[in-house]
Amino acid sequence: MNGLRNFVDKIKPTFEKGGKLGFLHSTFDAFETFLFVPNTVTRRGAHVRDCVDLKRIMIMVVIALLPAMLFGVWNTGYQHSLAFGLEWGFWNMVWYGLVKVIPLYLVSYIVGLGIEFVSAQIKGHEVNEGYLVSGMLIPLIVPVDVPLWMLAIAVAFAVIIGKEVFGGTGMNIWNPALLTRAFLFFSYPSKMSGDVVWIGGMARGAEAWQAGNGLVDGFSGATPLADATLTNLQPKLWDMIVGTIPGSVGETSVIAILLGAVILLWTGVASWKIMFSSVLGGLAIGYLGYATGATDLPGYYQLVMGGFLFGTVFMATDPVTSAQTECGKWIYGFLVGALAVTVRLWNPGYPEGMMLAILLMNTFAPLIDHYVVEGSIKRRAKKVKTA
Amino acid sequence: MHFTHKLFYIMSNNIYLKKGLDLPINGTAAQNTKKVITPDVVAVKPTDFRGLVPKLLVREGDKVLAGTPVLADKMSQNILFASPVSGTVVEVVRGEKRKLLEVRIKADANQEYVDFGVKKVSGLSAAQVKESLLAAGLWPAITQRPYGIIANPETTPKAIFVSAFSTAPLAANVEYALNGQLDNIQAAVDALGKIAKVHVCVNAANESATLFGKLQNVTLHTVSGKHPAGNVGVQIHHIAPVQKGEIVWTVSPVMLAAIGKLFTTGKYDVKRKIAVTGPKAVNPAYVEGYPGISIKDLKDYYNEGENLRFVSGDVLSGTNVGAEGFLGFFDNQVTILEEGNKYELLGWAKPFRCKLFSASHTYFSWLTPNKKYDMDTNLHGGPRAFVANDVYGKVLPMELYPVYLLKACLANDIDKMEKFGIYEVIEEDLALCEYVCPSKIDIQQIITDGIALMLKEMC
Numbered sequence: 001m002n003g004l005r006n007f008v009d010k011i012k013p014t015f016e017k018g019g020k021l022g023f024l025h026s027t028f029d030a031f032e033t034f035l036f037v038p039n040t041v042t043r044r045g046a047h048v049r050d051c052v053d054l055k056r057i058m059i060m061v062v063i064a065l066l067p068a069m070l071f072g073v074w075n076t077g078y079q080h081s082l083a084f085g086l087e088w089g090f091w092n093m094v095w096y097g098l099v100k101v102i103p104l105y106l107v108s109y110i111v112g113l114g115i116e117f118v119s120a121q122i123k124g125h126e127v128n129e130g131y132l133v134s135g136m137l138i139p140l141i142v143p144v145d146v147p148l149w150m151l152a153i154a155v156a157f158a159v160i161i162g163k164e165v166f167g168g169t170g171m172n173i174w175n176p177a178l179l180t181r182a183f184l185f186f187s188y189p190s191k192m193s194g195d196v197v198w199i200g201g202m203a204r205g206a207e208a209w210q211a212g213n214g215l216v217d218g219f220s221g222a223t224p225l226a227d228a229t230l231t232n233l234q235p236k237l238w239d240m241i242v243g244t245i246p247g248s249v250g251e252t253s254v255i256a257i258l259l260g261a262v263i264l265l266w267t268g269v270a271s272w273k274i275m276f277s278s279v280l281g282g283l284a285i286g287y288l289g290y291a292t293g294a295t296d297l298p299g300y301y302q303l304v305m306g307g308f309l310f311g312t313v314f315m316a317t318d319p320v321t322s323a324q325t326e327c328g329k330w331i332y333g334f335l336v337g338a339l340a341v342t343v344r345l346w347n348p349g350y351p352e353g354m355m356l357a358i359l360l361m362n363t364f365a366p367l368i369d370h371y372v373v374e375g376s377i378k379r380r381a382k383k384v385k386t387a
Numbered sequence: 388m389h390f391t392h393k394l395f396y397i398m399s400n401n402i403y404l405k406k407g408l409d410l411p412i413n414g415t416a417a418q419n420t421k422k423v424i425t426p427d428v429v430a431v432k433p434t435d436f437r438g439l440v441p442k443l444l445v446r447e448g449d450k451v452l453a454g455t456p457v458l459a460d461k462m463s464q465n466i467l468f469a470s471p472v473s474g475t476v477v478e479v480v481r482g483e484k485r486k487l488l489e490v491r492i493k494a495d496a497n498q499e500y501v502d503f504g505v506k507k508v509s510g511l512s513a514a515q516v517k518e519s520l521l522a523a524g525l526w527p528a529i530t531q532r533p534y535g536i537i538a539n540p541e542t543t544p545k546a547i548f549v550s551a552f553s554t555a556p557l558a559a560n561v562e563y564a565l566n567g568q569l570d571n572i573q574a575a576v577d578a579l580g581k582i583a584k585v586h587v588c589v590n591a592a593n594e595s596a597t598l599f600g601k602l603q604n605v606t607l608h609t610v611s612g613k614h615p616a617g618n619v620g621v622q623i624h625h626i627a628p629v630q631k632g633e634i635v636w637t638v639s640p641v642m643l644a645a646i647g648k649l650f651t652t653g654k655y656d657v658k659r660k661i662a663v664t665g666p667k668a669v670n671p672a673y674v675e676g677y678p679g680i681s682i683k684d685l686k687d688y689y690n691e692g693e694n695l696r697f698v699s700g701d702v703l704s705g706t707n708v709g710a711e712g713f714l715g716f717f718d719n720q721v722t723i724l725e726e727g728n729k730y731e732l733l734g735w736a737k738p739f740r741c742k743l744f745s746a747s748h749t750y751f752s753w754l755t756p757n758k759k760y761d762m763d764t765n766l767h768g769g770p771r772a773f774v775a776n777d778v779y780g781k782v783l784p785m786e787l788y789p790v791y792l793l794k795a796c797l798a799n800d801i802d803k804m805e806k807f808g809i810y811e812v813i814e815e816d817l818a819l820c821e822y823v824c825p826s827k828i829d830i831q832q833i834i835t836d837g838i839a840l841m842l843k844e845m846c
Binding site: 004005033035036037038039040041042043044045046047048049050051052053054055056057059060126128130167168169170171266267268269271319320324325326373376377380381384 | 733
């Protein structure tokens with residue numbers, strides 16, 4: 001440890017202002033603070049500080065995402081082998097999944113972190129660790145076969161336009177990971193929806209199949225959302241809970257996502273109010289749709305289909321873009337869940353509503369907070385007067 | 388300042404606060420007084436008072452007694468600041484732009500006091516009480532809310548508040564420190580009672596035993612909860628919140644004793660029991676001494692040569708005075724802790740950091756609630772923008788939105804600062820928010836700057 005510290009101390013002057021590589025100051029700083037908690041001491045105010053920092057909070061989210069990611073890797077291989085009738089073993093499937101998913105991660109982190117480093121350098125800030133989580137999320141919410149160049153453009157858009165122009169992590173209005181997905185969805189709809197994008201190799205396979213080989217006869221790569229009827233989904237309910245269905249890389253397994261939710265709630269990193277009220281909102285509208293005949297699926301199906309749970313646990317709870325006030329969190333969460341299912345049930349254009357629901361509520365979160373805060377100030381003023 | 392008399396009611400006599408945090412830090416002072424400090428050089432520091440522009444009343448070489456004014460407030464020159472000891476002015480220390488920092492006085496071996504005359508409080512009017520305090524240099528003991536500045540003797544507050552217990556980390560035990568001072572404290576509240584109604588908040592857990600429970604002519608409240616339940620600002624917020632245009636005054640128990648002594652003995656006697664505390668204090672205990680004593684007089688209580696920080700006050704909102712510094716006017720506590728200017732390999736990524744405390748559940752220190760920690764001054768991270776939003780409310784038992792208030796301060800937006808509660812807080816009330824902040828934002832400094840702006844624009 002001392003050797004490493006000495007080495008870092010030795011090369012440090014090179015990266016400081018006026019040093020040969022001074023233009024890489026923020027980058028060096030990011031790596032140094034990654035390796036070592038800095039020796040900075042408090043200068044004013046509280047002389048001691050809690051040992052939690054943003055790095056710790058972010059790493060907790062990354063850990064919470066691991067079950068969904070690992071399952072997603074395996075499921076990518078599993079879906080592929082199913083579609084093409086391959087009799088693969090476990091490691092074969094994992095290997096295929098890794099080959100598919102690792103490039104997504106490489107693109108996500110290289111493009112995203114690259115932009116973060118450059119903008120931190122330009123602004124003279126320290127590199128914020130917010131992208132550690134965004135970069136982890138992005139590959140999990142895109143179809144596995146999304147072309148890498150598209151992903152790169154989308155990530156660049158989300159980080160630059162969605163975050164850095166507002167001032168970086170903590171200042172952004174929309175969740176950067178969802179913005180990436182929205183960009184892909186609206187710019188390249190054919191790569192983001194339909195029956196063939198959700199399974200690795202299938203888009204290519206479909207053409208090959210017409211030529212007479214590859215895909216299993218009559219196999220459909222549609223996600224459960226594409227044809228959400230009871231006759232269709234009842235036999236698949238357990239598959240949807242385990243996650244052995246086509247879909248975005250990390251969103252399919254309810255069990256893996258709930259494992260992540262337990263970690264987030266245990267550590268207090270994500271708000272249980274948002275998670276709980278989002279589920280409540282989803283169930284409410286789900287059952288309303290069931291009662292009015294908009295769907296023949298009981299409300300709880302809405303929770304296990306598509307990206308609902310993933311969005312509820314990992315995206316809606318983003319502390320920067322969600323509601324900031326405790327009361328606002330109830331409203332915000334409920335509306336996220338309710339809107340997502342509303343889009344699913346009553347908008348024939350989009351089979352999945354979670355992404356749009358969260359982005360819309362990100363937009364309105366400050367408004368919700370505004371009224372919560374105003375209301376509280378007024379109530380308090382009244383109490384003081386009448387008391 | 389415009390000020391209206393308003394009838395106000397007490398919202399509650401028993402206040403239960405759920406939010407807060409008692410910092411588990413090592414170094415509580417044992418309840419014995421081992422030493423009476425015979426001061427060598429003491430300092431009167433205008434920097435102990437927010438916004439004070441001091442006027443020097445003495446010159447180097449002048450002889451002073453305990454109670455002789457050495458400074459005055461340039462804005463209202465009847466507010467005087469007295470020497471705590473008798474001796475000779477040896478040095479006037481100035482900083483940048485000749486800013487007056489300290490008047491250093493070499494103490495005599497035998498203390499002599501200015502005689503202000505014993506006064507029977509019952510016969511005094513409000514104006515006479517004010518005059519007595521002003522003349523004796525004890526007026527600065529009274530703090531005004533909003534803003535936490537020296538009270539303006541021209542105004543009448545809607546009430547005067549005293550917090551009779553402290554919940555700050557390792558704070559001096561008020562009952563022990565003021566044992567035997569009941570008569571003086573009673574005289575002080577009787578005197579202040581001539582000016583406005585006096586509210587005293589006692590710790591609910593200690594209600595039957597407390598010295599302050601015996602006080603007459605006061606309105607007693609009980610408060611229960613973790614830190615900052617003992618902060619007078621938090622108590623005011625729950626008893627009679629400060630609205631725009633209103634003024635309340637606060638006095639600490641230690642200062643009440645000094646005010647009482649002025650009337651019962653006719654002396655400016657600010658001698659007090661001082662708790663020497665902190666993880667790096669050797670055999671932490673109490674000493675008897677004066678405000679303005681040198682840290683060097685405490686050398687029995689720390690190991691020289693260690694890399695230490697000396698805080699006058701508590702570890703959350705005290706002042707870093709350094710080994711060469713002096714105790715503050717209001718303080719009866721010194722905290723000694725280690726400077727944490729060390730690197731820690733992959734600290735944030737370790738599953739366990741057994742020697743560090745976190746109020747969050749991202750580490751496991753919440754599983755050992757009785758453990759105490761040798762905290763140091765390391766920031767444990769780098770400064771970032773606000774990201775987490777629910778950590779602050781958990782340690783602030785006030786109906787405020789701290790992040791909104793802080794952002795209003797950062798934006799210099801006076802309307803919003805008013806709306807979000809700048810009248811109700813001073814730095815110490817938000818000190819815990821700063822402690823738990825994962826973005827390592829200097830929250831107390833933001834409040835300091837916000838109050839400075841308010842003072843500039845409003846007064």
